[in-house]
Amino acid sequence: MKNYTYISLREKPELKNCAAEWFHSKWGVPTEAYLECMEAYLNKKTEYGWYICLDENKIVGGLGVIENDFHARKDLTPNVCAVYTEEEYRCQGISGHLLNMVVEDLKSKNITPVYLITDHTSFYERYGWEFLCMVQGDGEPNMTRMYIHQ
Template structure:
């Protein structure tokens, strides 16, 4: 298993965009645009990451300003975290989350947020429930978690 920073692997732009689209249903072009911004290396956010095994994508995640919710002040957000079903329960998501946090922390950002429907998954990896937020165009509120770098 290998975790890659897409900003260092631009040749994977199309493959990554298609893979993320297949998991979340967000248009391929939206992923291409965001990953393309990551490749420019001008801003810390957005950032995108892939987990590869034998050159096959088995997981991924991103960091964007806002993951489609009303709390624009809670930024940046980890988004699109996904691990292929046959690779779950092996600690891959936890390793990826830690890798993402460490990478973003190394760029000077010590606090990350994420929204999720999961109620106990992220706590295992140092995330803390913060509040409920309204998703863009969603009828129900969803859970917002926070991760702060240990001092």
């Protein structure tokens, strides 16, 4: 198995613009929205961070933590968001490693529990996440699964 480098954005702040563009290309959320969250993290205005997997200098996976990931349950915070691994890098444990990394980092800062929303039905359970409830997405007619990690 190949060795990848896992970092928080605070470890390599020079990747901020590249990371914001990478997340934008995966999820379609404006680059500026990612930059705003990343700058708040880098400037220590929040401990809700951004975590990246690198294959040498190429971003191949990542996720972030934000207050609310576009759902009606504003009381369920913070939220892991934008979890993504490049297709050719999947099934190598990258997202799982990133999920464990973020949970441990937040626990070390006494930020627990952590939530996420997803359409996946079994992936997150492998990493200690538990189904909590169904939530209404902002402006969405359908309900989405909410998970918790304590």
